[in-house]
Amino acid sequence: MINRSFHMKNDIEDVDRMVMSLKSVVKDILDSTTMFRFEICLSETLTNSVKHADTHDKEMPIEVTLIETASALVVDVFDPVGAGFFDLRDHAKDLDSVDLMAESGRGLGLIVQCADAVTYGALKGRNRLALDFLKTVT
């Protein structure tokens, strides 16, 4: 069972490296469809964290943990220390409601649509976004 923590720089240039690292860890437990949703969610979540987490100390890393259970993979993304409370579920737009010609505004909706469950709240003194991905029963 996977139970690992990862850290990435609070830097947009580090997002793709982190997503690819996380994919390599979970490649044997998610089917291709779920892996696709996992990749979208992680890319959008980490990009959102870097761009919008309101922290004064950009040197503080973003922590991601992967926890595998019997039925699911749970991804915890901790906001960088000092970032304000931001529950993306309150801001995500249904993708059907986004103007087709809009150049932004789809990322949060993608996260909500592509994860099997999304929760957010304080954990051990930090704000944490939890993304659940159900494992395929074989």
Add this chain to the structure above:
Amino acid sequence: MIYTTEYSSEITIIRPGVERLTAVNAKAFKDEMTALIDDGSAHLIVDFKDVTFLDSSGLGALVGILKRVGNRGDLAVSGLRPDVEQMFRICRMDRVFTIYNDVETAAQTMSESL
């Protein structure tokens, strides 16, 4: 970043030149495409055959490029891999862009419409 090929005097084929079109490089992609349009290219095909992943920033850049082309010409996409095509569908971009299986079909169809 982008690679361009002249299919004809009127049609330009563009390859993004990256495997992942994301927030890291979407602005550079849009800026280079915008410069191409401002230099007079109006009938464009973006060939995604070498792109394995596209996020919402990449899609947003593509929408911005489409708006830049406006009524002056046309923008089509081709060669979408399954994950990229799925991203287009989830974001309803299959309602916005003309999508072709391959760049040859896209270029032939676009040339016949001119």
